[in-house]
Amino acid sequence: xxxxxxxxxxxxxxxxxxxxxxxxxxxxxxxxxxxxxxxxxxxxxxxxxxxxxxxxxxxxxxxxxxxxxxxxxxxxxxxxxxxxxxxxxxxxxxxxxxxxxxxxxxxxxxxxxxxxxxxxxxxxxxxxxxxxxxxxxxxxxxxxxxxxxxxxxxxxxxxxxxxxxxxxxxxxxxxxxxxxxxxxxxxxxxxxxxxxxxxxxxxxxxxxxxxxxxxxxxxxxxxxxxxxxxxxxxxxxxxxxxxxxxxxxxxxxxxxxxxxxxxxxxxxxxxxxxxxxxxxxxxxxxxxxxxxxxxxxxxxxxxxxxxxxxxxxxxxxxxxxxxxxxxxxxxxxxxxxxxxxxxxxxxxxxxxxxxxxxxxxxxxxxxxxxxxxxxxxxxxxxxxxxxxxxxxxxxxxxxxxxxxxxxxxxxxxxx
Amino acid sequence: xxxxxxxxxxxxxxxxxxxxxxxxxxxxxxxxxxxxxxxxxxxxxxxxxxxxxxxxxxxxxxxxxxxxxxxxxxxxxxxxxxxxxxxxxxxxxxxxxxxxxxxxxxxxxxxxxxxxxxxxxxxxxxxxxxxxxxxxxxxxxxxxxxxxxxxxxxxxxxxxxxxxxxxxxxxxxxxxxxxxxxx
Numbered sequence: 001x002x003x004x005x006x007x008x009x010x011x012x013x014x015x016x017x018x019x020x021x022x023x024x025x026x027x028x029x030x031x032x033x034x035x036x037x038x039x040x041x042x043x044x045x046x047x048x049x050x051x052x053x054x055x056x057x058x059x060x061x062x063x064x065x066x067x068x069x070x071x072x073x074x075x076x077x078x079x080x081x082x083x084x085x086x087x088x089x090x091x092x093x094x095x096x097x098x099x100x101x102x103x104x105x106x107x108x109x110x111x112x113x114x115x116x117x118x119x120x121x122x123x124x125x126x127x128x129x130x131x132x133x134x135x136x137x138x139x140x141x142x143x144x145x146x147x148x149x150x151x152x153x154x155x156x157x158x159x160x161x162x163x164x165x166x167x168x169x170x171x172x173x174x175x176x177x178x179x180x181x182x183x184x185x186x187x188x189x190x191x192x193x194x195x196x197x198x199x200x201x202x203x204x205x206x207x208x209x210x211x212x213x214x215x216x217x218x219x220x221x222x223x224x225x226x227x228x229x230x231x232x233x234x235x236x237x238x239x240x241x242x243x244x245x246x247x248x249x250x251x252x253x254x255x256x257x258x259x260x261x262x263x264x265x266x267x268x269x270x271x272x273x274x275x276x277x278x279x280x281x282x283x284x285x286x287x288x289x290x291x292x293x294x295x296x297x298x299x300x301x302x303x304x305x306x307x308x309x310x311x312x313x314x315x316x317x318x319x320x321x322x323x324x325x326x327x328x329x330x331x332x333x334x335x336x337x338x339x340x341x342x343x344x345x346x347x348x349x350x351x352x353x354x355x356x357x358x359x360x361x362x363x364x365x366x367x368x369x370x371x372x373x374x375x376x377x378x379x380x381x382x383x384x385x386x387x388x389x390x391x392x393x394x395x396x397x398x399x400x401x402x403x404x405x406x407x408x409x410x411x412x413x414x415x
Numbered sequence: 416x417x418x419x420x421x422x423x424x425x426x427x428x429x430x431x432x433x434x435x436x437x438x439x440x441x442x443x444x445x446x447x448x449x450x451x452x453x454x455x456x457x458x459x460x461x462x463x464x465x466x467x468x469x470x471x472x473x474x475x476x477x478x479x480x481x482x483x484x485x486x487x488x489x490x491x492x493x494x495x496x497x498x499x500x501x502x503x504x505x506x507x508x509x510x511x512x513x514x515x516x517x518x519x520x521x522x523x524x525x526x527x528x529x530x531x532x533x534x535x536x537x538x539x540x541x542x543x544x545x546x547x548x549x550x551x552x553x554x555x556x557x558x559x560x561x562x563x564x565x566x567x568x569x570x571x572x573x574x575x576x577x578x579x580x581x582x583x584x585x586x587x588x589x590x591x592x593x594x595x596x597x598x
Contacts, residue, residue, distance in 0.1 A: 063444060064596075064597050064598050065444075065596055065597065065598075068597060126477070190597075193544075193594045193595075193596065194596070196592070196594065197446055197593075197594060197596060198446070207546075207592045207594075210544060210594045211544040211545065211592075211594060214543075214544035214594045214595055215543055215544050215545075352523060353522060353523055353525055353537070354522055354523075355521070355522060355523065370522065371473075371478075371538070373473060373475065374475075386473070
């Protein structure tokens with residue numbers, strides 16, 4: 001669930017906040033016409049993203065890197081033209097220029113959505129369910145996580161638009177320019193990454209920029225959040241120093257209601273940003289934490305054999321044991337009682353493919369720690385794939401008996 | 416002002432054309448890491464592309480950034496391998512180590528076939544951009560039970576011991592500047 005919560009928030013929040021800022025800025029300056037143009041382009045972006053998502057996941061016609069370069073190039077050009085036409089429009093307004101500004105904002109927004117949405121649309125079709133179907137709790141929890149992340153992002157965008165539309169024009173423009181600039185650096189990084197990887201461009205400086213940009217992806221989201229957070233903070237402070245004239249109590253109530261609304265949307269925007277930071281920092285770190293293997297359990301070393309009492313492994317859970325060879329190498333092996341069976345799965349805590357990484361138990365399934373492949377418990381003890389390396393053993397007199405010779409034979413697996 | 420607008424639009428179109436010129440094969444594109452390194456009788460190349468599902472049992476690609484592939488073909492040899500043929504029965508270990516702590520991936524390749532033939536490969540998680548050193552270690556095919564006729568009449572003339580007698584062979588490529596890609 002957490003993984004998909006992160007996917008939803010990380011994939012969308014930057015786009016929705018910039019969309020909110022653009023919406024506030026365009027609707028404030030160009031009224032309903034600007035809104036309609038923006039809505040139209042947003043819709044185009046969303047529909048194009050559906051097509052892209054479908055093409056990406058069902059055909060081999062789409063090369064994502066190439067498409068990203070195209071999308072970001074269009075976005076960067078639209079941002080540049082928006083800035084230029086916006087600046088010209090500040091000195092001299094005309095219907096043609098106004099439309100041009102709105103169209104550029106629309107193209108920019110459509111490009112953002114076209115880039116961000118395909119992976120979100122496709123996510124429910126690509127959930128890693130470990131064999132479970134769509135009518136399973138695994139699917140449901142992942143879907144809830146994804147939707148929560150998307151909902152948080154949309155709420156952040158709406159709150160930003162609301163608070164932006166009430167903010168002073170100059171402040172909103174400054175915040176929008178700052179957010180777009182941060183995103184521009186982000187997009188340049190993405191373009192450079194594709195071009196550098198394909199050896200279209202080269203150079204140490206370019207790679208250092210690509211490396212910095214790729215390793216600090218979340219920094220750009222924080223940057224846009226920080227820029228957008230200026231609006232609610234400023235408006236919050238302003239709300240305590242309201243000095244708007246009124247002629248009667250009704251007008252006074254209206255003014256107070258307006259500022260109450262500003263405070264509420266400001267709080268919402270700030271809370272969304274804080275939640276976004278929490279999701280992208282501690283929650284993400286927690287979700288991506290390395291899995292700890294369960295401790296090695298006691299076993300009995302007697303002569304040339306290691307004995308594991310059957311009653312110790314009767315519960316159907318994964319049990320880990322170890323033997324230290326004369327070369328002082330600790331060789332681990334696992335035992336699990338197979339479901340609906342009286343037999344046991346016994347093998348090294350290592351496989352031919354992933355080495356000594358080990359296995360852990362997750363929701364009743366045995367999973368390889370390195371490759372995250374879920375084992376079929378009934379095939380543990382058989383050779384193949386990512387299964388534990390097969391070792392000799394016997395069962396009798398209430399014990400599983402593993403000869404030390406088979407463990408010594410495989411000590412090289414445990415470096 | 417119309418001239419300025421026209422100029423800007425032209426610039427945008429030029430920019431767009433440049434972007435479109437970044438052409439690639441649709442969907443599947445192998446990105447080279449190194450090419451044609453020679454070790455023993457083998458020619459070794461390394462490429463990567465999007466993580467791929469592999470059947471049976473390795474269909475889940477969610478936790479990986481790439482599919483790392485090691486292409487091994489035979490050069491002139493006296494072991495019976497045809498010139499340019501894929502070399503089977505090898506065990507190939509990979510070690511990818513970056514300059515910063517934690518930037519690494521290790522394992523043993525699996526053997527598989529793609530549309531361009533058999534190869535050694537694995538889905539690998541390498542989420543950080545860095546400059547990496549890539550090492551492939553080749554174990555003798557004899558470890559996997561591959562035999563060579565050793566009589567003068569039917570044998571190719573050489574033995575695997577001639578190549579692997581002193582231990583495993585390895586290829587190391589330093590300075591792979593890698594940044595995670597969106598697939």
